[in-house]
Amino acid sequence: MTERTQRLMLSTPIKALQVSNIEVAQDARARRPGMVWVLDLERARLLTESYKQTEGEPMILRRAKALKHILENMTIYIRPNELVVGNFASTPDSVVHYPEFAWKWVERETEPGNVYSEMLTDEGRRELKEIDSYWDKLAVHHIFKRIIPKGVADEIVYVFNWECATPNYQKIFQIGLKGIIQEAQKRKERLVKELVEGKINGEEYVKKTMFLDSVIIVLEAAINWAKRYAKLARELAEKEENPVRRRELETIAKNCEWVPENPPRTLHAIMFGRFFG
Secondary structure: OOHHHHHHHHOOOOHHHHHHOHHHHHHHHHHOOOOOOEEEOHHHHHHHHHHHHOOOOOHHHHHHHHHHHHHHHOOOOOOOOOOOOOOOOOOOOEEEOOOOOOOHHHHHHOOOOOOOHHHOOHHHHHHHHHHHHHOOOOOHHHHHHHHOOHHHHOOHHHOOOOOOOOOOHHHHHHHHHHHHHHHHHHHHHHHHHHHHOOOOOHHHHHHHHHHHHHHHHHHHHHHHHHHHHHHHHHHHHHHOOOHHHHHHHHHHHHHHHHOOOOOOOOHHHHHHHHHHO
């Protein structure tokens, strides 16, 4: 293990342990004295802002625009010694909140005296309640419990599981997100022709066009997200006095300017493309 890797490991919180196993989390904290995990409300705040701005629009477009709003405005950073960048929360010691899925248990467990009370300040708890109030009847968990029979809903904890999806990295690495955007744009052009020729009806045209519009929105947002890191890396490189680190930051900038918009040209770039793609 290199010295760089050791430094990064010591400064990286094990957040999955914090939220999944209390005893293991306590052990992780003991091995990293002074490290405190916090609940970052930035994503939830930006998500809610976007949903309020797009009320009345089709849900597929609201979701796409929400992701775009998050990626355009979320805090980004590059830590010392990092060679591959990217983050989901505003600080390395933060976990994010997903009020659109479930929020009641988060409010409950972060109350003073409960398991995760240290993850929020009193001001943070007030903002959490304000954000969650918007999602009172919109969160997936609320809708889920409303439409499922009570006897089933009460026992759902025994059958619930996380769903994971793997993006088509092969396609991303072959043509880049720019190539996929071009495919979506060409498909939209074909849809117009199919509508004129009577091969599809108006309802089908609108539904498919909205999907393609949402694809273009989120892929362009991901490209611009990477370019935000490129800009930050160049700004840091200009201020960096260590010539080795300056070259590293310049390489980071070049990679973020190229991927995921374009196919990666090096293994290092693939690591960036995997995250941003």
